[in-house]
Amino acid sequence: MKLYDLALADIDVRPSPFCWLAKFALLHKGLEFETEPLRFAEKHNYPDQDHGRVPILRDGDHIISDSANIIAYLEKSYPGERIVATPGEQAAADFYNSWVGANLFPALGPVMFVRVHAAVHEDDKEYFRSSREKRFGQTLEELSMTPGLKEKAEASLQVLSAPLVRHKFLGGDKPNLSDYIVFSPFMWQRVTTSETFYETPQAVGAWQERMLDLFDGYARKAKTLGDKTAA
Amino acid sequence: MKLYDLALADIDVRPSPFCWLAKFALLHKGLEFETEPLRFAEKHNYPDQDHGRVPILRDGDHIISDSANIIAYLEKSYPGERIVATPGEQAAADFYNSWVGANLFPALGPVMFVRVHAAVHEDDKEYFRSSREKRFGQTLEELSMTPGLKEKAEASLQVLSAPLVRHKFLGGDKPNLSDYIVFSPFMWQRVTTSETFYETPQAVGAWQERMLDLFDGYARKAKTLGDKTAA
Numbered sequence: 001m002k003l004y005d006l007a008l009a010d011i012d013v014r015p016s017p018f019c020w021l022a023k024f025a026l027l028h029k030g031l032e033f034e035t036e037p038l039r040f041a042e043k044h045n046y047p048d049q050d051h052g053r054v055p056i057l058r059d060g061d062h063i064i065s066d067s068a069n070i071i072a073y074l075e076k077s078y079p080g081e082r083i084v085a086t087p088g089e090q091a092a093a094d095f096y097n098s099w100v101g102a103n104l105f106p107a108l109g110p111v112m113f114v115r116v117h118a119a120v121h122e123d124d125k126e127y128f129r130s131s132r133e134k135r136f137g138q139t140l141e142e143l144s145m146t147p148g149l150k151e152k153a154e155a156s157l158q159v160l161s162a163p164l165v166r167h168k169f170l171g172g173d174k175p176n177l178s179d180y181i182v183f184s185p186f187m188w189q190r191v192t193t194s195e196t197f198y199e200t201p202q203a204v205g206a207w208q209e210r211m212l213d214l215f216d217g218y219a220r221k222a223k224t225l226g227d228k229t230a231a
Numbered sequence: 232m233k234l235y236d237l238a239l240a241d242i243d244v245r246p247s248p249f250c251w252l253a254k255f256a257l258l259h260k261g262l263e264f265e266t267e268p269l270r271f272a273e274k275h276n277y278p279d280q281d282h283g284r285v286p287i288l289r290d291g292d293h294i295i296s297d298s299a300n301i302i303a304y305l306e307k308s309y310p311g312e313r314i315v316a317t318p319g320e321q322a323a324a325d326f327y328n329s330w331v332g333a334n335l336f337p338a339l340g341p342v343m344f345v346r347v348h349a350a351v352h353e354d355d356k357e358y359f360r361s362s363r364e365k366r367f368g369q370t371l372e373e374l375s376m377t378p379g380l381k382e383k384a385e386a387s388l389q390v391l392s393a394p395l396v397r398h399k400f401l402g403g404d405k406p407n408l409s410d411y412i413v414f415s416p417f418m419w420q421r422v423t424t425s426e427t428f429y430e431t432p433q434a435v436g437a438w439q440e441r442m443l444d445l446f447d448g449y450a451r452k453a454k455t456l457g458d459k460t461a462a
Binding site: 095 | 386
Protein backbone atom coordinates (compact mmCIF):
# COMPACT_ATOMS: atom_id res chain seq x y z
CA MET A 1 0.00 0.00 0.00
CA LYS A 2 1.14 3.48 -0.81
CA LEU A 3 -0.01 6.72 0.77
CA TYR A 4 0.56 9.90 -1.23
CA ASP A 5 1.70 12.43 1.35
CA LEU A 6 2.15 16.19 1.03
CA ALA A 7 5.85 17.20 1.07
CA LEU A 8 7.60 20.55 1.46
CA ALA A 9 10.81 21.66 -0.33
CA ASP A 10 12.56 19.06 1.82
CA ILE A 11 10.60 16.02 0.66
CA ASP A 12 11.08 14.29 4.02
CA VAL A 13 9.07 16.98 5.83
CA ARG A 14 5.36 16.06 5.80
CA PRO A 15 3.08 18.59 7.50
CA SER A 16 -0.45 17.84 6.20
CA PRO A 17 -2.85 17.12 9.09
CA PHE A 18 -5.19 15.23 6.73
CA CYS A 19 -2.30 13.01 5.60
CA TRP A 20 -1.37 12.48 9.26
CA LEU A 21 -4.91 11.32 9.95
CA ALA A 22 -4.64 8.76 7.14
CA LYS A 23 -1.21 7.61 8.38
CA PHE A 24 -2.53 7.11 11.92
CA ALA A 25 -5.44 5.07 10.54
CA LEU A 26 -3.03 2.79 8.61
CA LEU A 27 -0.82 2.42 11.70
CA HIS A 28 -3.82 1.68 13.93
CA LYS A 29 -4.88 -1.16 11.61
CA GLY A 30 -1.33 -2.52 11.74
CA LEU A 31 -1.00 -2.35 7.95
CA GLU A 32 2.30 -2.13 6.06
CA PHE A 33 2.52 0.96 3.88
CA GLU A 34 4.99 3.34 2.35
CA THR A 35 4.50 7.05 1.82
CA GLU A 36 5.09 8.77 -1.51
CA PRO A 37 5.99 12.45 -1.18
CA LEU A 38 4.03 14.81 -3.41
CA ARG A 39 4.31 18.56 -3.74
CA PHE A 40 1.31 20.73 -4.58
CA ALA A 41 2.53 21.42 -8.13
CA GLU A 42 3.24 17.81 -9.04
CA LYS A 43 -0.25 17.19 -10.36
CA HIS A 44 1.14 14.88 -13.08
CA ASN A 45 2.31 12.47 -10.37
CA TYR A 46 -1.10 12.18 -8.70
CA PRO A 47 -2.52 8.67 -9.17
CA ASP A 48 -6.00 10.05 -9.78
CA GLN A 49 -5.86 12.94 -12.22
CA ASP A 50 -9.39 13.95 -11.28
CA HIS A 51 -8.47 14.43 -7.68
CA GLY A 52 -5.43 16.57 -7.06
CA ARG A 53 -5.43 16.64 -3.27
CA VAL A 54 -3.70 14.39 -0.81
CA PRO A 55 -4.05 12.11 1.10
CA ILE A 56 -4.60 9.46 -1.56
CA LEU A 57 -4.24 5.76 -0.81
CA ARG A 58 -3.27 3.25 -3.48
CA ASP A 59 -4.09 -0.33 -2.48
CA GLY A 60 -3.53 -2.61 -5.46
CA ASP A 61 -6.09 -1.46 -8.03
CA HIS A 62 -7.96 0.69 -5.53
CA ILE A 63 -7.30 4.42 -5.38
CA ILE A 64 -9.05 6.18 -2.49
CA SER A 65 -8.81 9.89 -1.76
CA ASP A 66 -9.91 11.94 1.25
CA SER A 67 -9.02 10.89 4.79
CA ALA A 68 -12.61 9.99 5.75
CA ASN A 69 -12.96 7.74 2.70
CA ILE A 70 -9.60 6.13 3.41
CA ILE A 71 -10.62 5.36 6.99
CA ALA A 72 -13.98 3.90 5.88
CA TYR A 73 -12.17 1.80 3.24
CA LEU A 74 -9.66 0.43 5.75
CA GLU A 75 -12.38 -0.47 8.27
CA LYS A 76 -14.38 -2.28 5.58
CA SER A 77 -11.47 -4.05 3.86
CA TYR A 78 -9.21 -5.08 6.72
CA PRO A 79 -10.08 -6.88 9.92
CA GLY A 80 -7.40 -5.76 12.44
CA GLU A 81 -8.38 -3.50 15.29
CA ARG A 82 -11.34 -1.19 14.71
CA ILE A 83 -10.45 2.51 14.45
CA VAL A 84 -13.89 3.19 15.95
CA ALA A 85 -15.48 0.41 17.97
CA THR A 86 -19.09 1.58 18.36
CA PRO A 87 -21.58 3.92 16.64
CA GLY A 88 -21.26 6.13 19.74
CA GLU A 89 -17.51 6.44 19.22
CA GLN A 90 -18.09 7.28 15.54
CA ALA A 91 -20.57 9.99 16.51
CA ALA A 92 -18.07 11.38 19.03
CA ALA A 93 -15.35 11.39 16.35
CA ASP A 94 -17.70 13.37 14.08
CA PHE A 95 -18.17 15.90 16.87
CA TYR A 96 -14.44 16.20 17.51
CA ASN A 97 -13.89 16.68 13.78
CA SER A 98 -16.43 19.47 13.70
CA TRP A 99 -14.96 21.05 16.84
CA VAL A 100 -11.41 20.90 15.44
CA GLY A 101 -12.59 22.66 12.28
CA ALA A 102 -14.35 25.41 14.23
CA ASN A 103 -11.82 25.88 17.04
CA LEU A 104 -8.39 24.27 16.67
CA PHE A 105 -7.66 24.98 13.00
CA PRO A 106 -8.73 28.64 13.23
CA ALA A 107 -6.51 29.06 16.30
CA LEU A 108 -3.41 27.30 14.95
CA GLY A 109 -3.66 27.88 11.20
CA PRO A 110 -3.12 31.62 10.80
CA VAL A 111 0.30 31.50 12.44
CA MET A 112 1.36 28.40 10.54
CA PHE A 113 0.60 29.43 6.98
CA VAL A 114 3.52 31.90 6.81
CA ARG A 115 5.90 29.25 8.08
CA VAL A 116 4.63 26.59 5.72
CA HIS A 117 4.83 29.07 2.84
CA ALA A 118 8.49 29.72 3.63
CA ALA A 119 9.18 25.96 3.55
CA VAL A 120 7.24 24.82 0.46
CA HIS A 121 9.08 24.19 -2.80
CA GLU A 122 9.70 27.24 -5.02
CA ASP A 123 7.22 25.85 -7.56
CA ASP A 124 4.51 25.70 -4.86
CA LYS A 125 4.91 29.15 -3.33
CA GLU A 126 2.60 31.06 -5.65
CA TYR A 127 -0.16 28.42 -5.45
CA PHE A 128 0.09 28.08 -1.68
CA ARG A 129 -0.06 31.83 -1.11
CA SER A 130 -2.82 32.67 -3.56
CA SER A 131 -5.09 29.76 -2.58
CA ARG A 132 -4.93 30.66 1.14
CA GLU A 133 -5.19 34.40 0.56
CA LYS A 134 -8.23 33.89 -1.64
CA ARG A 135 -9.89 31.65 0.95
CA PHE A 136 -9.32 34.03 3.87
CA GLY A 137 -9.37 37.40 2.05
CA GLN A 138 -6.12 38.49 3.75
CA THR A 139 -2.41 38.20 3.03
CA LEU A 140 -0.59 35.40 4.88
CA GLU A 141 1.28 38.08 6.81
CA GLU A 142 -1.96 39.78 7.88
CA LEU A 143 -3.43 36.40 8.84
CA SER A 144 -0.46 35.64 11.09
CA MET A 145 -1.23 38.83 13.03
CA THR A 146 -4.89 37.87 13.70
CA PRO A 147 -5.66 39.16 17.20
CA GLY A 148 -6.73 36.77 19.96
CA LEU A 149 -5.13 33.59 18.59
CA LYS A 150 -3.39 32.81 21.90
CA GLU A 151 -6.67 33.18 23.82
CA LYS A 152 -8.54 31.11 21.23
CA ALA A 153 -5.95 28.31 21.35
CA GLU A 154 -5.88 28.27 25.14
CA ALA A 155 -9.68 28.24 25.46
CA SER A 156 -9.81 25.27 23.06
CA LEU A 157 -7.11 23.36 24.91
CA GLN A 158 -8.88 24.00 28.19
CA VAL A 159 -12.02 22.33 26.82
CA LEU A 160 -9.91 19.46 25.49
CA SER A 161 -8.17 18.89 28.81
CA ALA A 162 -11.33 17.72 30.62
CA PRO A 163 -11.50 14.21 29.11
CA LEU A 164 -7.69 13.89 29.27
CA VAL A 165 -7.54 14.54 33.01
CA ARG A 166 -9.55 11.34 33.52
CA HIS A 167 -8.56 9.18 30.53
CA LYS A 168 -5.29 8.26 28.82
CA PHE A 169 -6.80 8.86 25.41
CA LEU A 170 -9.91 10.49 23.93
CA GLY A 171 -10.79 6.91 23.01
CA GLY A 172 -10.63 5.99 26.72
CA ASP A 173 -8.02 3.33 27.59
CA LYS A 174 -6.64 3.26 24.07
CA PRO A 175 -6.54 5.64 21.14
CA ASN A 176 -9.32 5.72 18.56
CA LEU A 177 -10.33 7.89 15.64
CA SER A 178 -11.06 10.86 17.94
CA ASP A 179 -7.43 10.90 19.09
CA TYR A 180 -6.12 10.85 15.53
CA ILE A 181 -8.51 13.61 14.42
CA VAL A 182 -7.54 15.93 17.27
CA PHE A 183 -3.82 15.12 17.28
CA SER A 184 -3.25 15.58 13.53
CA PRO A 185 -3.36 19.41 13.67
CA PHE A 186 -0.70 19.26 16.38
CA MET A 187 1.50 17.18 14.04
CA TRP A 188 1.02 19.87 11.39
CA GLN A 189 2.34 22.32 13.95
CA ARG A 190 5.13 20.08 15.29
CA VAL A 191 6.51 19.37 11.85
CA THR A 192 6.36 23.06 10.90
CA THR A 193 7.67 24.81 14.00
CA SER A 194 9.24 24.10 17.36
CA GLU A 195 7.61 27.19 18.87
CA THR A 196 4.14 27.38 20.32
CA PHE A 197 2.51 30.71 21.09
CA TYR A 198 0.20 29.45 23.85
CA GLU A 199 0.27 27.50 27.11
CA THR A 200 -0.65 23.81 26.92
CA PRO A 201 -2.55 22.36 29.92
CA GLN A 202 -0.63 19.56 31.62
CA ALA A 203 -3.17 16.84 30.74
CA VAL A 204 -3.09 17.80 27.06
CA GLY A 205 0.71 17.89 26.98
CA ALA A 206 0.93 14.42 28.56
CA TRP A 207 -1.55 13.06 26.00
CA GLN A 208 0.49 14.59 23.16
CA GLU A 209 3.55 12.73 24.46
CA ARG A 210 1.57 9.46 24.53
CA MET A 211 0.42 10.09 20.97
CA LEU A 212 4.02 10.67 19.86
CA ASP A 213 5.01 7.36 21.48
CA LEU A 214 2.38 5.25 19.67
CA PHE A 215 3.41 2.78 16.97
CA ASP A 216 7.04 2.66 18.02
CA GLY A 217 7.28 6.45 18.07
CA TYR A 218 6.24 6.91 14.43
CA ALA A 219 5.05 10.50 14.90
CA ARG A 220 7.94 11.43 17.22
CA LYS A 221 10.45 10.32 14.56
CA ALA A 222 8.84 12.46 11.85
CA LYS A 223 11.30 14.96 10.39
CA THR A 224 10.55 18.57 11.32
CA LEU A 225 11.70 21.88 9.84
CA GLY A 226 13.76 22.32 12.98
CA ASP A 227 15.79 19.25 11.96
CA LYS A 228 17.17 21.06 8.91
CA THR A 229 20.77 20.92 10.00
CA ALA A 230 20.54 17.14 9.92
CA ALA A 231 19.11 17.12 6.39
CA MET B 232 -36.13 6.45 45.07
CA LYS B 233 -36.57 10.17 45.40
CA LEU B 234 -34.87 12.92 43.42
CA TYR B 235 -34.81 16.38 44.97
CA ASP B 236 -35.48 18.69 42.05
CA LEU B 237 -35.24 22.48 41.86
CA ALA B 238 -38.67 24.15 41.63
CA LEU B 239 -39.80 27.69 40.78
CA ALA B 240 -42.72 29.60 42.35
CA ASP B 241 -44.94 27.11 40.55
CA ILE B 242 -43.57 23.93 42.14
CA ASP B 243 -44.40 21.89 39.05
CA VAL B 244 -41.96 23.88 36.91
CA ARG B 245 -38.49 22.30 37.12
CA PRO B 246 -35.79 24.12 35.12
CA SER B 247 -32.45 22.93 36.55
CA PRO B 248 -30.28 21.38 33.82
CA PHE B 249 -28.31 19.42 36.43
CA CYS B 250 -31.53 17.95 37.81
CA TRP B 251 -32.59 17.10 34.25
CA LEU B 252 -29.34 15.22 33.76
CA ALA B 253 -30.03 13.17 36.89
CA LYS B 254 -33.63 12.52 35.78
CA PHE B 255 -32.50 11.32 32.35
CA ALA B 256 -30.00 8.97 34.03
CA LEU B 257 -32.76 7.46 36.21
CA LEU B 258 -35.04 7.09 33.17
CA HIS B 259 -32.25 5.52 31.10
CA LYS B 260 -31.71 2.87 33.79
CA GLY B 261 -35.44 2.18 33.81
CA LEU B 262 -35.71 2.92 37.54
CA GLU B 263 -38.87 4.00 39.34
CA PHE B 264 -38.49 7.35 41.08
CA GLU B 265 -40.44 10.32 42.25
CA THR B 266 -39.26 13.90 42.29
CA GLU B 267 -39.47 16.14 45.34
CA PRO B 268 -39.68 19.85 44.51
CA LEU B 269 -37.29 22.08 46.42
CA ARG B 270 -36.85 25.83 46.24
CA PHE B 271 -33.50 27.50 46.81
CA ALA B 272 -34.51 28.87 50.20
CA GLU B 273 -35.89 25.62 51.59
CA LYS B 274 -32.55 24.55 53.05
CA HIS B 275 -34.30 22.92 56.02
CA ASN B 276 -35.93 20.45 53.65
CA TYR B 277 -32.66 19.30 52.07
CA PRO B 278 -31.94 15.69 53.03
CA ASP B 279 -28.24 16.45 53.47
CA GLN B 280 -27.81 19.61 55.52
CA ASP B 281 -24.14 19.80 54.49
CA HIS B 282 -25.01 19.95 50.83
CA GLY B 283 -27.61 22.51 49.90
CA ARG B 284 -27.65 22.09 46.15
CA VAL B 285 -29.80 19.88 43.98
CA PRO B 286 -29.91 17.36 42.42
CA ILE B 287 -29.84 15.04 45.41
CA LEU B 288 -30.88 11.40 45.17
CA ARG B 289 -32.24 9.49 48.13
CA ASP B 290 -32.14 5.73 47.64
CA GLY B 291 -33.06 4.01 50.90
CA ASP B 292 -30.30 5.00 53.31
CA HIS B 293 -28.10 6.41 50.58
CA ILE B 294 -28.06 10.14 49.90
CA ILE B 295 -26.07 11.14 46.83
CA SER B 296 -25.62 14.69 45.60
CA ASP B 297 -24.20 16.09 42.35
CA SER B 298 -25.32 14.74 38.98
CA ALA B 299 -21.97 13.07 38.19
CA ASN B 300 -22.01 11.23 41.53
CA ILE B 301 -25.61 10.20 40.99
CA ILE B 302 -24.80 8.77 37.56
CA ALA B 303 -21.77 6.88 38.89
CA TYR B 304 -23.89 5.53 41.78
CA LEU B 305 -26.65 4.33 39.43
CA GLU B 306 -24.19 2.60 37.09
CA LYS B 307 -22.51 0.85 40.02
CA SER B 308 -25.65 -0.11 41.92
CA TYR B 309 -28.13 -1.08 39.21
CA PRO B 310 -27.65 -3.43 36.29
CA GLY B 311 -30.09 -2.15 33.62
CA GLU B 312 -28.75 -0.53 30.51
CA ARG B 313 -25.41 1.24 30.80
CA ILE B 314 -25.59 5.03 30.56
CA VAL B 315 -22.12 4.88 29.02
CA ALA B 316 -21.09 1.59 27.40
CA THR B 317 -17.33 2.01 26.92
CA PRO B 318 -14.43 4.05 28.34
CA GLY B 319 -14.36 5.83 24.97
CA GLU B 320 -17.98 6.91 25.39
CA GLN B 321 -17.22 8.12 28.94
CA ALA B 322 -14.28 10.15 27.63
CA ALA B 323 -16.51 11.64 24.91
CA ALA B 324 -19.15 12.52 27.53
CA ASP B 325 -16.45 14.30 29.56
CA PHE B 326 -15.55 16.31 26.45
CA TYR B 327 -19.18 17.20 25.73
CA ASN B 328 -19.58 18.28 29.35
CA SER B 329 -16.55 20.54 29.10
CA TRP B 330 -17.76 21.92 25.74
CA VAL B 331 -21.25 22.61 27.12
CA GLY B 332 -19.71 24.54 30.01
CA ALA B 333 -17.51 26.62 27.73
CA ASN B 334 -19.94 27.16 24.85
CA LEU B 335 -23.59 26.29 25.39
CA PHE B 336 -24.15 27.60 28.93
CA PRO B 337 -22.43 30.95 28.22
CA ALA B 338 -24.56 31.35 25.07
CA LEU B 339 -27.92 30.39 26.62
CA GLY B 340 -27.51 31.42 30.25
CA PRO B 341 -27.35 35.23 30.14
CA VAL B 342 -30.75 35.53 28.49
CA MET B 343 -32.33 32.95 30.77
CA PHE B 344 -31.34 34.28 34.18
CA VAL B 345 -33.75 37.25 33.98
CA ARG B 346 -36.61 34.95 33.06
CA VAL B 347 -35.83 32.44 35.77
CA HIS B 348 -35.51 35.27 38.29
CA ALA B 349 -39.00 36.47 37.37
CA ALA B 350 -40.36 32.96 37.97
CA VAL B 351 -38.63 31.90 41.19
CA HIS B 352 -40.53 32.06 44.48
CA GLU B 353 -40.51 35.44 46.27
CA ASP B 354 -38.31 33.96 49.00
CA ASP B 355 -35.71 32.95 46.37
CA LYS B 356 -35.48 36.18 44.38
CA GLU B 357 -32.80 37.93 46.45
CA TYR B 358 -30.61 34.80 46.65
CA PHE B 359 -30.97 34.03 42.95
CA ARG B 360 -30.13 37.58 41.88
CA SER B 361 -27.23 38.21 44.23
CA SER B 362 -25.55 34.82 43.66
CA ARG B 363 -25.62 35.23 39.86
CA GLU B 364 -24.64 38.90 39.93
CA LYS B 365 -21.70 38.14 42.21
CA ARG B 366 -20.54 35.31 39.96
CA PHE B 367 -20.70 37.34 36.73
CA GLY B 368 -20.00 40.83 38.07
CA GLN B 369 -23.01 42.29 36.23
CA THR B 370 -26.70 42.78 36.94
CA LEU B 371 -29.04 40.16 35.47
CA GLU B 372 -30.40 42.85 33.17
CA GLU B 373 -26.92 43.76 31.91
CA LEU B 374 -26.11 40.06 31.43
CA SER B 375 -29.21 39.58 29.28
CA MET B 376 -27.87 42.27 26.92
CA THR B 377 -24.48 40.57 26.44
CA PRO B 378 -23.55 41.21 22.81
CA GLY B 379 -22.97 38.31 20.41
CA LEU B 380 -25.11 35.70 22.18
CA LYS B 381 -27.01 34.81 18.99
CA GLU B 382 -23.76 34.30 17.08
CA LYS B 383 -22.27 32.29 19.95
CA ALA B 384 -25.32 30.05 20.18
CA GLU B 385 -25.46 29.50 16.44
CA ALA B 386 -21.74 28.73 16.16
CA SER B 387 -22.11 26.14 18.95
CA LEU B 388 -25.16 24.53 17.35
CA GLN B 389 -23.33 24.37 14.03
CA VAL B 390 -20.53 22.36 15.66
CA LEU B 391 -23.13 20.14 17.33
CA SER B 392 -24.99 19.46 14.10
CA ALA B 393 -22.11 17.49 12.50
CA PRO B 394 -22.59 14.25 14.49
CA LEU B 395 -26.39 14.62 14.33
CA VAL B 396 -26.46 14.77 10.53
CA ARG B 397 -25.08 11.23 10.48
CA HIS B 398 -26.42 9.72 13.71
CA LYS B 399 -29.77 9.64 15.48
CA PHE B 400 -28.14 10.41 18.81
CA LEU B 401 -24.77 11.62 20.10
CA GLY B 402 -24.56 8.08 21.49
CA GLY B 403 -24.92 6.72 17.93
CA ASP B 404 -27.99 4.51 17.39
CA LYS B 405 -29.31 5.18 20.87
CA PRO B 406 -28.93 7.91 23.46
CA ASN B 407 -26.16 7.79 26.03
CA LEU B 408 -24.72 10.13 28.66
CA SER B 409 -23.50 12.56 26.00
CA ASP B 410 -27.07 13.13 24.79
CA TYR B 411 -28.33 13.81 28.30
CA ILE B 412 -25.45 16.20 29.07
CA VAL B 413 -26.01 18.25 25.91
CA PHE B 414 -29.81 18.14 25.98
CA SER B 415 -30.23 19.20 29.62
CA PRO B 416 -29.41 22.89 28.96
CA PHE B 417 -32.09 22.87 26.27
CA MET B 418 -34.60 21.58 28.84
CA TRP B 419 -33.60 24.47 31.11
CA GLN B 420 -34.47 26.75 28.21
CA ARG B 421 -37.64 24.91 27.15
CA VAL B 422 -39.10 24.93 30.65
CA THR B 423 -38.26 28.61 31.09
CA THR B 424 -39.26 30.17 27.77
CA SER B 425 -40.97 29.31 24.53
CA GLU B 426 -38.81 31.80 22.61
CA THR B 427 -35.39 31.13 21.21
CA PHE B 428 -33.20 33.98 20.02
CA TYR B 429 -31.18 31.95 17.48
CA GLU B 430 -31.66 29.63 14.51
CA THR B 431 -31.45 25.90 15.22
CA PRO B 432 -29.89 23.73 12.47
CA GLN B 433 -32.32 21.14 11.14
CA ALA B 434 -30.30 18.14 12.40
CA VAL B 435 -30.16 19.58 15.93
CA GLY B 436 -33.89 20.38 15.94
CA ALA B 437 -34.75 16.83 14.83
CA TRP B 438 -32.53 15.40 17.58
CA GLN B 439 -34.22 17.65 20.17
CA GLU B 440 -37.59 16.23 19.09
CA ARG B 441 -36.24 12.67 19.47
CA MET B 442 -34.96 13.55 22.94
CA LEU B 443 -38.37 14.93 23.91
CA ASP B 444 -39.97 11.66 22.75
CA LEU B 445 -37.76 9.38 24.86
CA PHE B 446 -39.20 7.53 27.84
CA ASP B 447 -42.80 7.92 26.78
CA GLY B 448 -42.35 11.66 26.23
CA TYR B 449 -41.19 12.40 29.78
CA ALA B 450 -39.36 15.61 28.85
CA ARG B 451 -42.04 16.73 26.39
CA LYS B 452 -44.66 16.49 29.14
CA ALA B 453 -42.66 18.63 31.56
CA LYS B 454 -44.57 21.71 32.62
CA THR B 455 -43.20 24.97 31.23
CA LEU B 456 -43.70 28.59 32.25
CA GLY B 457 -45.67 29.01 29.04
CA ASP B 458 -48.22 26.52 30.43
CA LYS B 459 -49.21 28.96 33.18
CA THR B 460 -52.77 29.39 32.03
CA ALA B 461 -53.27 25.69 32.60
CA ALA B 462 -51.81 25.85 36.10
